[in-house]
Structures are given as structure tokens and as C-alpha cells.
Amino acid sequence: MDSYADMYRMMCLIRFYENRMAEVYAEGKSPLFSIAAGPVPGEMHLAAGQEPVAVGVIRHLRRDDVVTAPHRPHHFAIAKGIDLRRMTAEIFGRTAGLSHGKGGHMHLFDPAVHFSCSGIVGAGFPPAVGAAFAFRRQHRDSVAVAFAGEGAANQGTFHESLNLAALWKAPVIFVIEDNHYAISVPKEQSTAIANNSDRAQAYGIPGVFVRGNDVLAVSEAASEAVARARAGKGPTLLEIETTRFYGHFQGDAETYLGAEEKEKWRQSDPIPQFRDYLLAHHLLTPDDDAAIQTEVAELVEDAIAYARQSPEPQPADALTDVFAPSLGGK
Amino acid sequence: MSTTTIRKLTMARAISEAIAQEMDRDPSVMVWGEDVGAYGGIFGATQGLYQQFGHDRVIDTPISESGFIGAAVGASTEGLRPIVELMFVDFFGVAMDQIYNQLAKNHYMSGGSVSHPVVLMTAIGGGYSDAAQHSQTLYSLFAHVPGLKVVVPSNAYDAKGLMVSAIRDDNPVMYFFHKGLLGLGWMPSDDWAEVHVPEESYEVPFGKARVAGEGTDISVITIGAMVPKAARVREQLQQEGISVEVIDLRTLVPLDKQAIVDTVKKTHRVLIVDEDYRSFGMSGEVAAILAEDALDYLEFPVKRLAVPDIPIPYSRVLEQATIPSADKIAQTIRGMMD
Numbered sequence: 075m076d077s078y079a080d081m082y083r084m085m086c087l088i089r090f091y092e093n094r095m096a097e098v099y100a101e102g103k104s105p106l107f108s109i110a111a112g113p114v115p116g117e118m119h120l121a122a123g124q125e126p127v128a129v130g131v132i133r134h135l136r137r138d139d140v141v142t143a144p145h146r147p148h149h150f151a152i153a154k155g156i157d158l159r160r161m162t163a164e165i166f167g168r169t170a171g172l173s174h175g176k177g178g179h180m181h182l183f184d185p186a187v188h189f190s191c192s193g194i195v196g197a198g199f200p201p202a203v204g205a206a207f208a209f210r211r212q213h214r215d216s217v218a219v220a221f222a223g224e225g226a227a228n229q230g231t232f233h234e235s236l237n238l239a240a241l242w243k244a245p246v247i248f249v250i251e252d253n254h255y256a257i258s259v260p261k262e263q264s265t266a267i268a269n270n271s272d273r274a275q276a277y278g279i280p281g282v283f284v285r286g287n288d289v290l291a292v293s294e295a296a297s298e299a300v301a302r303a304r305a306g307k308g309p310t311l312l313e314i315e316t317t318r319f320y321g322h323f324q325g326d327a328e329t330y331l332g333a334e335e336k337e338k339w340r341q342s343d344p345i346p347q348f349r350d351y352l353l354a355h356h357l358l359t360p361d362d363d364a365a366i367q368t369e370v371a372e373l374v375e376d377a378i379a380y381a382r383q384s385p386e387p388q389p390a391d392a393l394t395d396v397f398a399p400s401l402g403g404k
Numbered sequence: 405m406s407t408t409t410i411r412k413l414t415m416a417r418a419i420s421e422a423i424a425q426e427m428d429r430d431p432s433v434m435v436w437g438e439d440v441g442a443y444g445g446i447f448g449a450t451q452g453l454y455q456q457f458g459h460d461r462v463i464d465t466p467i468s469e470s471g472f473i474g475a476a477v478g479a480s481t482e483g484l485r486p487i488v489e490l491m492f493v494d495f496f497g498v499a500m501d502q503i504y505n506q507l508a509k510n511h512y513m514s515g516g517s518v519s520h521p522v523v524l525m526t527a528i529g530g531g532y533s534d535a536a537q538h539s540q541t542l543y544s545l546f547a548h549v550p551g552l553k554v555v556v557p558s559n560a561y562d563a564k565g566l567m568v569s570a571i572r573d574d575n576p577v578m579y580f581f582h583k584g585l586l587g588l589g590w591m592p593s594d595d596w597a598e599v600h601v602p603e604e605s606y607e608v609p610f611g612k613a614r615v616a617g618e619g620t621d622i623s624v625i626t627i628g629a630m631v632p633k634a635a636r637v638r639e640q641l642q643q644e645g646i647s648v649e650v651i652d653l654r655t656l657v658p659l660d661k662q663a664i665v666d667t668v669k670k671t672h673r674v675l676i677v678d679e680d681y682r683s684f685g686m687s688g689e690v691a692a693i694l695a696e697d698a699l700d701y702l703e704f705p706v707k708r709l710a711v712p713d714i715p716i717p718y719s720r721v722l723e724q725a726t727i728p729s730a731d732k733i734a735q736t737i738r739g740m741m742d
């Protein structure tokens with residue numbers, strides 16, 4: 075399991091990645107924003123501010139544990155140990171990408187670290203239950219974690235999956251990241267109760283709400299949930315309060331958000347808070363911090379450079395990969 | 405003079421204007437869906453409605469498509485005329501039972517005693533690298549299911565009139581607007597779609613195709629965002645001495661079979677262009693109608709240009725190779741002329 079300094083480093087890596095991605099994504103898109111211009115194609119949903127959710131939970135996972143993630147996937151992917159170069163090349167739509175340019179930012183697949191994500195809200199819950207079911211069936215002590223936003227907790231798949239997982243005692247952890255908004259709709263306008271974690275009760279499983287976007291509190295709750303799953307005691311539902319620093323997508327004017335609310339979120343940035351905590355407790359020195367900043371910057375710049383120099387696919391490549399060669403059952 | 409005043413609207417504006425006028429006329433018309441309220445719809449189809457009619461009649465829903473689309477089934481039997489937005493057509497998957505087993509079939513299964521005056525409007529189309537789960541058109545899939553009317557406007561004038569007809573229709577109507585025709589500032593948009601739209605309300609009837617450009621050598625039969633592409637190709641090929649007729653089907657259900665037969669009687673050659681998947685869809689259906697009802701008039705085998713049977717890829721290069729382009733349309737037509 076990672077040390078606190080490792081957790082801090084991971085949060086910094088994610089933040090640096092998202093901030094650089096915001097810049098790279100904006101290239102070629104000014105003065106007039108166009109979703110189709112610049113080196114990075116398509117939509118872009120960034121997770122700066124939400125690092126504690128990914129890092130606090132995934133530090134308890136192994137390489138062979140499964141993570142399913144939603145449309146805002148980078149923090150989970152990076153924390154799970156996805157190949158940063160190939161992920162970035164995929165976001166650039168290049169041949170060196172994880173999917174050779176066929177998937178893109180919302181559809182990252184890295185089977186080597188058992189990571190996948192989907193652009194369909196709520197789509198990640200059932201596959202996580204299925205992976206957990208497979209682990210049980212094969213007497214493996216791996217677990218599966220499904221991450222999704224608070225908006226996704228109103229999708230039928232969420233409720234069906236909770237019941238199914240509880241029924242099957244599947245080693246799965248459902249993690250709802252409550253960043254207060256689903257695009258423009260605030261949680262209190264979409265969700266009939268204050269905390270989705272309370273919904274666990276209806277399915278007879280533990281539900282925990284973690285306040286404050288605090289990575290250590292997240293880690294503590296996740297530690298218990300993962301241990302419970304690994305021990306064969308069944309699923310847990312966690313809901314984690316967090317904040318979204320960028321718009322829903324890059325280019326979102328956020329007209330639905332008050333400037334004060336946004337400012338309040340930015341004021342309570344979880345990274346400096348964690349750094350101050352580590353410094354105060356002598357778990358990190360200013361020199362360590364400086365070294366971490368240099369290292370994560372190098373990693374991210376290396377991944378971006380790698381992506382930029384990777385060739386574009388050839389048009390005919392579009393026609394491959396529709397079906398598998400189908401040798402598995404033979 | 406009002407008849408000469410040009411009032412160009414984007415398609416997004418035309419759609420929201422149609423809805424506003426119908427909401428004004430009929431208090432039972434309501435709108436619900438994700439981000440349709442203060443945000444005005446992700447693609448602007450409900451812009452201004454929340455400000456004009458308030459949250460009683462323009463409702464932001466949770467991300468619960470099966471729930472809120474299904475709610476339109478029940479609400480419509482009890483006196484409401486809901487307009488429901490499904491943000492992208494690609495998301496139909498989580499709600500399809502309510503659409504194809506309930507909404508589409510109840511009228512028939514009830515022996516005609518139950519009706520669902522519901523408009524389910526949704527965004528379609530690619531061209532901006534939104535990949536396999538956000539770029540599909542899929543209208544043929546809904547046209548395949550008996551009981552759903554299927555509307556696909558290509559320009560702002562039709563968009564308004566077809567929306568008015570859709571709202572007044574007592575049947576479930578699937579209304580597909582293409583993202584690349586809406587006139588959104590942040591997305592590549594074909595300004596061909598931005599045309600004169602009368603301020604007063606009017607209907608464009610279902611099942612009436614439009615000749616979007618007359619010609620005598622070959623017909624391009626198409627719909628939605630492929631209509632402007634075909635219209636541009638028509639102008640380009642005119643200079644090469646090829647006279648192309650462009651048929652905008654406007655609705656798939658009901659389908660204007662007569663227009664399909666009429667145009668082939670005139671040109672004797674047909675290219676079908678579709679942004680949907682090639683197999684088992686609109687292009688195959690039109691080809692079948694030609695085989696059944698117009699074979700004698702054909703002087704050249706029918707050709708189709710559509711998305712090959714692959715999911716829409718993310719990379720720009722791959723996506724451009726996948727969605728029929730003006731160049732490919734022109735090339736294919738040239739190849740059919742010798």
C-alpha cells in the first residue's frame with residue numbers, strides 16, 4: 075500500500091495532468107471555441123479537484139483488481155496505474171494510443187491494469203458486479219470498484235447493481251463521487267434524499283458518506299470496504315463529497331454556477347491541504363515536495379510529447395477490430 | 405412587406421420557437437429531460453423555454469432516462485402532451501423498453517383505445533470526434549419498430565414545421581436533430597440549414613419528401629445532415645455537366661414512397677446517402693422500394709453510401725473515413741455516370 079507521500083505524489087500527478095490537458099485541449103480553439111479544432115479531438119471532462127476520490131480508494135487496490143470508471147475518467151485511470159503515455163496518445167487519437175485512436179478520452183481500456191470506462195452514465199455498475207462475480211466464482215480474492223458521479227446514482231443500473239451485488243455477495247465497492255452537479259443540475263434537484271449512501275440500507279449493505287474531500291477520510295472508509303469485499307463479506311456503497319474545479323466539459327460556460335460557489339470550491343483545494351498536513355507531521359519535506367513537482371511534470375510532459383509524435387491512424391484502420399478473431403472457445 | 409422579409413434562424417432556434425408557440429397555444433404541452441431548464445438544453449433546443457414558462461412546465465430531470473421517458477407514456481394517457489429530450493440518441497439503450505414496448509405498441513395493443521401524444525426529441529450525428537457512444541444517428545432503428553413516427557429535419561424551416569406537426573400529432577414521434585445543423589457556435593455547423601423561418605406557426609406535414617434541388621441525370625435520396633452535403637455536391641457537379649436531383653425524405657415514418665419512385669422515373673439513376681449504419685437501415689429500405697416499385701425505370705444499379713458497419717471511431721482521420729463526405733458523394737456519382 076502506498077505511503078502518504080505516495081498518495082500526495084499521485085494527487086499531484088493527476089492535478090498536473092488535468093491542468094496540462096486543459097491547456098493542450100485549448101490549443102487551436104481560440105479565439106472561438108470549437109469542439110472539433112486543435113490537437114485533441116472530441117469532448118473533454120476533467121477531474122481536477124476530485125483527486126481524493128481516486129487516490130483514497132485506489133491505494134487499497136492491486137493491479138488485478140477491477141476499476142470501472144465514468145465519462146470523467148483520468149484521475150481513476152492514472153491512480154490505477156494506466157500506461158500514461160498510451161492513455162495520452164489515445165486522447166490525442168493516435169496509433170500509439172491504448173485503442174489506436176478508436177476509443178478516446180471517455181473510452182479508455184487498459185486490460186493490463188483491469189481498467190475500463192464508458193461515456194454512458196451509469197454503465198459501469200453492472201460490469202463491476204460481473205467482474206466481482208467472476209472473482210468469487212474462480213475463488214480469486216480480487217475485488218471490483220465501480221466509480222460514478224452522484225448523477226449516475228439515479229440511473230436504473232445503479233439500483234439493479236446494488237441489489238444484484240448484495241444478493242450475490244459480490245466483492246464489489248460502489249463509489250459515488252458527489253461533486254454536487256450533474257452538468258447543470260445540482261444534486262438537490264435530482265436526488266430525493268440528501269445522501270446516496272443511505273440507499274445502501276435498502277439493499278442490506280453498508281453505506282458510508284465521506285465528507286470534506288479529504289483523502290485520508292476517503293482512504294479510511296475505502297480500507298474497510300475493500301477488506302470486507304476481499305474477505306468475502308460482500309459489497310459496500312461509499313459516497314464521497316468532492317468538488318469539480320473545471321466545467322462539466324471544457325468549453326462549459328457554467329452559467330448555472332454562482333461565482334462564489336466556484337470560488338469556495340477552489341479555496342478548499344484538497345492538494346495544498348494535504349501537503350500542509352504532511353509537512354506539519356513531518357511526513358514530507360519541502361525538498362520532497364519540490365522533487366515531486368519536478369517528477370510529475372516530467373512524467374506528464376513525456377506522455378504529451380509521446381502522444382504528439384505518434385502517427386495518426388490510416389483511414390483503412392477504421393475497418394478493423396469490429397469482431398474478435400474468435401479463438402477463445404476452441 | 406412580410407413576404408419578402410428574410411428571417412433566418414438557426415435550427416436550434418427554430419425548434420425552441422416551435423415548442424414555445426405550441427406551449428403558448430396548449431397548456432397541456434410540457435417539456436422535460438436532462439439540462440433542458442435554465443441551461444436551455446445541451447444543444448439549445450429548449451433555449452428560453454424555462455425563462456418563458458417556468459419550472460412547472462420545463463423540468464430538469466435526474467439522469468433516469470427509463471424513468472422519465474416512461475413517465476411520458478403514463479402522462480400522455482392522462483391528458484398531458486409531453487416533449488421529452490433524450491440528450492443524445494446514443495443513450496436510448498437505457499430506456500428502450502419504455503420506447504419500443506410501451507410507447508410504440510400501446511395504441512395497437514389497446515385496439516386503438518390508448519394514445520400517446522409524445523414527442524421524444526434527441527440529438528444525432530458525428531463529425532466532431534465524440535466517438536462510438538455519442539455520434540450515432542440510429543433513426544432507422546426506431547423506424548424499424550412499428551408505432552413510432554420518425555422525423556429528421558435538414559433545415560430550420562422544416563425543423564419548425566415538423567416540430568409543430570409532431571406536437572400536434574396524437575402518436576409518439578421521434579424527432580431527430582443533427583448536432584451539425586443546429587447552428588451552435590462551439591461545433592462545426594452547416595449554415596445551409598439556417599434559412600428563412602416564418603414567425604407565425606405552421607405545420608410541415610409528415611410523409612412528404614422535398615426536392616431539395618432539381619436534376620435530370622441522377623437522384624441522391626437522403627435525409628438529415630446528408631441533405632446539405634448532397635446539395636453542395638449538386639452545385640459542384642453542375643459545373644461538370646452532371647445534373648443531380650436531391651431528395652430530402654424529411655420523415656422516415658411515414659415514408660414518401662411516391663417521391664422515391666417519381667424521382668427515379670425522371671433520372672433513372674439513384675445514389676442513397678445515409679449517415680446511419682449501412683446494413684438493415686434506411687439505405688436498404690429505400691433500395692428495396694426501388695427494387696419493388698421502380699426496377700423498370702433504373703438504368704444503373706442502385707448505390708449506397710453510408711457508415712460501413714463499424715462503430716464510429718474517435719480519431720479524426722478514422723471518423724472522416726467513416727461518415728460519408730461530400731467528396732465521396734461526388735466521386736460515387738461520377739462513377740455512376742459512365
Ligand SMILES: Cc1ncc(C[n+]2csc(CCOP(=O)(O)OP(=O)(O)O)c2C)c(N)n1
Pocket residue numbers: 145146193194195196222223224225226227253255256257322438467469491495498
Ligand atoms: C445514459 C446517459 N445519459 C446522459 C448522459 C449525458 N451526461 C454525460 S455526463 C452527465 C452528467 C453526469 O453527472 P455525474 O454522474 O454527477 O458525473 P459528473 O459529470 O459530475 O462527474 C450527463 C447527463 C450520458 N452520457 N449517458
Ligand SMILES: [Mg+2]
Pocket residue numbers: 223224225251252253254255256257
Ligand atoms: Mg456530479
